[in-house]
Amino acid sequence: MSAINDLYQELIRDHSRRPRNHRPLPEADHSAEGHNPLCGDHVTIHLKLADGIVREATFEGTGCAISTASASLMTEAIKGQTLEQAKALFRKFHNLVTGEARETSDSPNLGKLEVFSGVCQYPMRVKCATLAWHTMEVALENEAQPVTTE
Amino acid sequence: MNTMISLPKLKIPPQLEGELDIARIRADFPILQQRVHGRPLVYLDNAATTQKPRQVIEAVARYYNEDNANVHRGVHTLSMRATESYENARRTVQRFIGAEHPEEIIFTRGATEAINLVAQAYARPRLRSGDEILISAMEHHSNIVPWQMVCEQTGARLRVIPINDAGELLMDEYASLITPRTRLVAVVHLSNALGTINPLKRIIELAHARNVPVLVDAAQSAAHLPIEVNELDCDFLAFSGHKLYGPTGIGVLYGRKEILAEMPPYQGGGDMILSVRFERTIYNELPYKFEAGTPNIAGAVGLAAAIDYIERIGRENIAAYENRLLDEAIRKLSDIRELKFIGTAAERAAVLSFILEDIHPHDIGTILDGEGIAIRTGHHCAQPVMERLSVPATARASLAFYNTTEEIDVLVQGIRRVLKVLG
Numbered sequence: 159m160s161a162i163n164d165l166y167q168e169l170i171r172d173h174s175r176r177p178r179n180h181r182p183l184p185e186a187d188h189s190a191e192g193h194n195p196l197c198g199d200h201v202t203i204h205l206k207l208a209d210g211i212v213r214e215a216t217f218e219g220t221g222c223a224i225s226t227a228s229a230s231l232m233t234e235a236i237k238g239q240t241l242e243q244a245k246a247l248f249r250k251f252h253n254l255v256t257g258e259a260r261e262t263s264d265s266p267n268l269g270k271l272e273v274f275s276g277v278c279q280y281p282m283r284v285k286c287a288t289l290a291w292h293t294m295e296v297a298l299e300n301e302a303q304p305v306t307t308e
Numbered sequence: 309m310n311t312m313i314s315l316p317k318l319k320i321p322p323q324l325e326g327e328l329d330i331a332r333i334r335a336d337f338p339i340l341q342q343r344v345h346g347r348p349l350v351y352l353d354n355a356a357t358t359q360k361p362r363q364v365i366e367a368v369a370r371y372y373n374e375d376n377a378n379v380h381r382g383v384h385t386l387s388m389r390a391t392e393s394y395e396n397a398r399r400t401v402q403r404f405i406g407a408e409h410p411e412e413i414i415f416t417r418g419a420t421e422a423i424n425l426v427a428q429a430y431a432r433p434r435l436r437s438g439d440e441i442l443i444s445a446m447e448h449h450s451n452i453v454p455w456q457m458v459c460e461q462t463g464a465r466l467r468v469i470p471i472n473d474a475g476e477l478l479m480d481e482y483a484s485l486i487t488p489r490t491r492l493v494a495v496v497h498l499s500n501a502l503g504t505i506n507p508l509k510r511i512i513e514l515a516h517a518r519n520v521p522v523l524v525d526a527a528q529s530a531a532h533l534p535i536e537v538n539e540l541d542c543d544f545l546a547f548s549g550h551k552l553y554g555p556t557g558i559g560v561l562y563g564r565k566e567i568l569a570e571m572p573p574y575q576g577g578g579d580m581i582l583s584v585r586f587e588r589t590i591y592n593e594l595p596y597k598f599e600a601g602t603p604n605i606a607g608a609v610g611l612a613a614a615i616d617y618i619e620r621i622g623r624e625n626i627a628a629y630e631n632r633l634l635d636e637a638i639r640k641l642s643d644i645r646e647l648k649f650i651g652t653a654a655e656r657a658a659v660l661s662f663i664l665e666d667i668h669p670h671d672i673g674t675i676l677d678g679e680g681i682a683i684r685t686g687h688h689c690a691q692p693v694m695e696r697l698s699v700p701a702t703a704r705a706s707l708a709f710y711n712t713t714e715e716i717d718v719l720v721q722g723i724r725r726v727l728k729v730l731g
Contacts, residue, residue, distance in 0.1 A: 161345070161678060162674070162675055162678040162729065163729075165674065166671075166675075166729050166730065171729075171730065174730070196686065197668065197669075197670050197685075197686060197700075197701055198686065198687050198691070198694070198700040198701050199668075199700070220668075220700075221668060222668030222669075222670040222671050223667070223668060223671045223730055224670075224671070280674060282674075283670070283674065286670065
């Protein structure tokens with residue numbers, strides 16, 4: 159019971175019901191499409207970069223509560239970050255949701271994103287939490303082909 | 309955390325229980341006696357795989373403990389016993405599906421391998437560019453992809469019988485899709501994604517009237533609906549042991565003897581040959597021609613034990629009970645305003661596919677798991693039918709005769725909890 163409430167925390171519920179930055183971005187200079195064959199979820203990430211900094215980040219597509227909230231919170235988190243910072247944030251986020259962060263005593267320092275710490279109890283849902291991030295990373299590389307979590 | 313507990317107390321109204329002693333049946337399934345996340349396990353993922361009664365588990369253990377040897381070659385006692393067990397299992401399957409000859413029963417790894425066998429050994433040598441294979445819009449991937457592969461190999465075309473919004477085949481369209489180019493119809497008996505029961509007799513009559521053979525995918529129906537291949541007059545029929553309370557890794561292809569006899573082997577190896585010389589190999593007779601290598605003997609023994617178990621309870625009793633349980637589940641779930649069934653065919657069995665407003669099925673599945681309820685979520689290996697009905701995924705509760713009305717109530721409460729958390 160409590161495990162379910164750990165997973166679906168209020169912030170996740172809020173961002174899944176009312177996702178932020180959920181829109182196309184005509185001025186985007188980097189975009190990528192991601193796909194999770196397990197749930198059939200599709201997400202497209204749009205980025206507008208200038209001087210090596212993410213000026214704007216939006217997403218389109220629908221998915222489960224975890225993947226939608228993750229995409230929404232990610233677009234907020236990477237805005238204003240350098241490419242290196244955005245990639246480093248993904249590494250830390252990845253360690254958080256896979257539970258690898260627990261094995262080191264370092265505090266994750268992920269701010270709002272720490273709301274996803276419950277995901278590590280649900281290995282089947284890690285892909286839901288990371289789909290938008292994998293897609294963002296591909297968008298930064300500007301690779302054209304769709305990403306899959308498989 | 310899985311702890312063994314005593315049987316949950318069952319309150320089954322006598323009018324529902326009918327002929328079956330459900331408490332006794334449940335006691336036969338060791339896996340059902342456990343808690344998941346502190347709640348009694350409610351297993352409603354029977355369309356994915358069914359649980360195994362101890363009679364099946366013990367038959368497999370007994371085979372390995374007492375009779376294990378290779379089949380069809382040794383003259384020693386164990387080999388003779390293993391061979392006898394394996395061939396008896398074949399006759400049990402023959403009787404179960406009403407086939408005329410035991411050699412019409414070919415053991416495979418499952419329904420998937422059975423369909424691939426027909427695609428490669430029956431269809432591939434016969435198909436010419438422009439020929440057509442006809443399947444339906446509600447097929448499982450295992451009755452789509454093998455045909456796409458053979459179409460790619462031969463230049464044949466795959467054609468698809470459309471369905472209506474309820475998930476029923478459009479029979480008029482079907483009739484007009486059978487053309488002089490149609491070489492085979494391959495169609496599912498009971499849809500795993502929607503629960504639709506297809507009108508097989510009519511489908512087969514229409515095809516045979518044009519001299520087109522029919523393959524029936526009975527993976528889902530074998531556990532729920534009576535199957536008599538002679539009465540149906542189908543040419544091929546495929547099913548899996550694990551969806552029929554038997555082990556994984558064993559399945560069956562039924563094929564009409566005259567057709568099987570004309571087909572080349574599917575795989576080469578031991579057991580499928582009469583003699584091997586480097587200049588020339590003579591293939592074995594039916595059914596061994598299609599059973600290359602040491603077969604899944606223990607799997608066949610376990611499958612026969614599962615069939616014996618089902619027949620002891622009575623297939624008609626099982627069907628009657630499951631139908632009442634399905635009606636009850638439909639009635640109770642219909643009370644949930646936010647719930648919409650996907651698949652509302654007039655003729656359906658055992659499968660309840662649904663969506664809850666815009667809550668993603670994976671979230672439904674995770675929250676229900678927290679309540680000890682196992683359901684399937686996703687596209688159910690039937691992406692084209694999901695696309696046709698414009699849903700990316702559904703939640704699916706699928707029933708077996710060991711499920712109870714009490715478990716339906718737990719499911720309804722679980723769905724209400726999902727709505728509370730995410731609605």
